Amino acid sequence: VSTYVAGLLAEIGISLLGGLSVYIVLSTGQLSLGNAAFMAVGAYLCAVLTVVAKLPLTLALLIAAAASGIIGVAVAFPALRLRGIYLAMATLGFGEMTRSFFLNFELTGGANGFHGMRPVSTLYIWSWAAGILLLVVLIERSRLWLELRAVNDDETAAGLVGLNATRIKVGAFGFSAAVAGIGGGLLAHHRLYIEPADFSFEKSVELVLMVILGGSTVAPGALVGAGLVTALPEFLRFLVEWRFAGFGALLILVLLFRRQGILDRSVLRLFARRKSS
Amino acid sequence: MLQQIINGLTLGAVYTLVALSFSMVMGILGVLNLAIADLFMIGGFLGLSAVIAGQPVWLAIPLGMVGAAVLAVIVERVAYRPLRDAPVIMPLLSTIGFSIILQNVALNVWGSDPLQVPNELFDRRFALGPASIGAVQIAVLAVSVVLVAGLAFVVQKTWLGWGLRAVAENWNVARLLGVPATVVVSAAFVLSGLLAGAAGVLIGLHYSAITPFVGADIGLKAIAVMVVGGVNRIWGVLLAGPLMGVVEVMTIVYGGSALREMVVYGLMILVLLVRPQGLLGGSAPSEGQRV
Numbered sequence: 001v002s003t004y005v006a007g008l009l010a011e012i013g014i015s016l017l018g019g020l021s022v023y024i025v026l027s028t029g030q031l032s033l034g035n036a037a038f039m040a041v042g043a044y045l046c047a048v049l050t051v052v053a054k055l056p057l058t059l060a061l062l063i064a065a066a067a068s069g070i071i072g073v074a075v076a077f078p079a080l081r082l083r084g085i086y087l088a089m090a091t092l093g094f095g096e097m098t099r100s101f102f103l104n105f106e107l108t109g110g111a112n113g114f115h116g117m118r119p120v121s122t123l124y125i126w127s128w129a130a131g132i133l134l135l136v137v138l139i140e141r142s143r144l145w146l147e148l149r150a151v152n153d154d155e156t157a158a159g160l161v162g163l164n165a166t167r168i169k170v171g172a173f174g175f176s177a178a179v180a181g182i183g184g185g186l187l188a189h190h191r192l193y194i195e196p197a198d199f200s201f202e203k204s205v206e207l208v209l210m211v212i213l214g215g216s217t218v219a220p221g222a223l224v225g226a227g228l229v230t231a232l233p234e235f236l237r238f239l240v241e242w243r244f245a246g247f248g249a250l251l252i253l254v255l256l257f258r259r260q261g262i263l264d265r266s267v268l269r270l271f272a273r274r275k276s277s
Numbered sequence: 278m279l280q281q282i283i284n285g286l287t288l289g290a291v292y293t294l295v296a297l298s299f300s301m302v303m304g305i306l307g308v309l310n311l312a313i314a315d316l317f318m319i320g321g322f323l324g325l326s327a328v329i330a331g332q333p334v335w336l337a338i339p340l341g342m343v344g345a346a347v348l349a350v351i352v353e354r355v356a357y358r359p360l361r362d363a364p365v366i367m368p369l370l371s372t373i374g375f376s377i378i379l380q381n382v383a384l385n386v387w388g389s390d391p392l393q394v395p396n397e398l399f400d401r402r403f404a405l406g407p408a409s410i411g412a413v414q415i416a417v418l419a420v421s422v423v424l425v426a427g428l429a430f431v432v433q434k435t436w437l438g439w440g441l442r443a444v445a446e447n448w449n450v451a452r453l454l455g456v457p458a459t460v461v462v463s464a465a466f467v468l469s470g471l472l473a474g475a476a477g478v479l480i481g482l483h484y485s486a487i488t489p490f491v492g493a494d495i496g497l498k499a500i501a502v503m504v505v506g507g508v509n510r511i512w513g514v515l516l517a518g519p520l521m522g523v524v525e526v527m528t529i530v531y532g533g534s535a536l537r538e539m540v541v542y543g544l545m546i547l548v549l550l551v552r553p554q555g556l557l558g559g560s561a562p563s564e565g566q567r568v
């Protein structure tokens with residue numbers, strides 16, 4: 001595998017983790033426009049742990065995931081009061097505040113960014129990405145996911161049949177933040193240089209874009225979306241200047257004509273049938 | 278100090294216009310049109326391009342307004358109308374799609390470097406006690422006041438305004454009573470586009486420059502202004518706009534420019550959590566006249 005392809009695959013793996021983090025909260029009916037902030041927390045914390053504290057990367061990633069998850073839970077509790085657009089606006093504000101925090105935080109380089117990380121292999125990135133995708137797919141087959149969908153469909157009814165909607169929503173937010181944190185930590189050790197602008201509002205929007213395009217009802221949709229948004233511009237070099245306009249148009253088309261995104265249950269079933277025959 | 282207040286009020290006037298643009302759609306339809314941030318940017322580019330091409334400044338403002346209003350109608354037809362009955366997140370996402378397209382178009386047409394207008398056009402300043410006010414600042418404030426007054430007249434005194442308020446209360450009942458709801462909704466988008474376009478030209482004149490990223494910077498912060506003013510009370514923005522402008526300028530002067538996002542969005546989240554009806558809202562979020 002050439003370095004070019006390996007680099008591209010690594011980017012897709014990291015994007016997959018970011019996309020999954022959006023997918024997890026979206027499954028409870030909450031749209032987050034600030035998930036890049038959790039990636040920022042994971043990226044900076046993980047980078048400081050390996051560069052300054054000289055911890056091994058895997059341990060640093062686990063600590064970063066835990067810290068990011070705790071911040072996710074801390075954000076989720078006040079966010080419980082907000083729904084729909086109001087939650088989207090609050091997460092947008094949280095994302096911009098986090099970026100602004102790292103812009104001011106001199107210990108991690110402020111606007112100059114942070115570097116000194118050692119590179120990781122694409123295989124290492126993908127063992128995390130694939131592992132977490134598998135974990136989410138497994139959770140999707142469990143009772144927990146049914147409860148999650150119930151909260152998404154009708155929170156009041158879910159509460160009436162005895163589900164703890166608060167715990168499910170907060171848990172989903174925390175898990176989502178932890179996954180984003182791992183993605184951020186890997187991003188820092190793949191790019192070897194991070195700055196606050198890497199985690200802007202545009203990044204958060206890109207993560208949402210992946211999930212909506214790829215498929216917002218099944219976890220592998222995030223994989224399709226990550227591949228599409230990351231790799232497609234590489235194949236359409238002549239369109240490189242217009243790629244964002246293309247993705248914007250694609251986003252509108254998907255919302256108008258195929259709201260569940262490219263991949264859904266019926267497409268997955270089609271694949272399964274072909275494999276068995 | 279007085280100087281900072283003047284600068285803050287100028288920025289606040291622009292915030293007021295963009296926030297009114299957001300809340301025209303949000304207050305009436307309950308939909309956040311994120312494309313407004315970039316309609317604001319495109320309006321600014323159209324206006325400044327006209328000035329650079331030698332057109333008089335008084336023509337630049339209506340040009341930016343009309344350009345943004347035309348785009349707003351397209352956003353309404355393509356991104357809002359087909360998704361009117363979908364969950365509120367869907368039209369929010371489709372307007373993000375438009376926002377991405379508009380930013381990309383501006384980048385390719387005008388480039389990522391700031392588009393600058395020669396600022397000797399309006400560098401006259403008038404002494405005002407210990408401070409001074411620039412001719413551009415006077416123009417920004419004056420145009421904003423005129424536009425807000427015009428909007429207030431349309432909403433409070435005309436047939437269109439009654440329609441807007443009826444649709445804001447209840448879509449179905451308004452239609453039963455003979456209000457042409459689709460026309461009224463289009464009109465709300467047009468009004469919001471006019472405001473955003475004007476604000477874009479004004480911010481461009483104020484800074485003598487505009488970039489494709491001004492939407493993501495100043496445009497998005499207008500959402501915070503709208504929330505602080507009260508999402509369902511569009512006139513709350515008249516207090517929140519100048520207030521947030523002054524707060525932001527004070528933050529830049531006394532705390533450093535990198536802190537401004539912290540303060541502006543921090544205030545927004547605080548208001549969302551403790552006073553969701555906004556500063557001027559009544560005791561409950563759902564009572565009283567919205568528009």
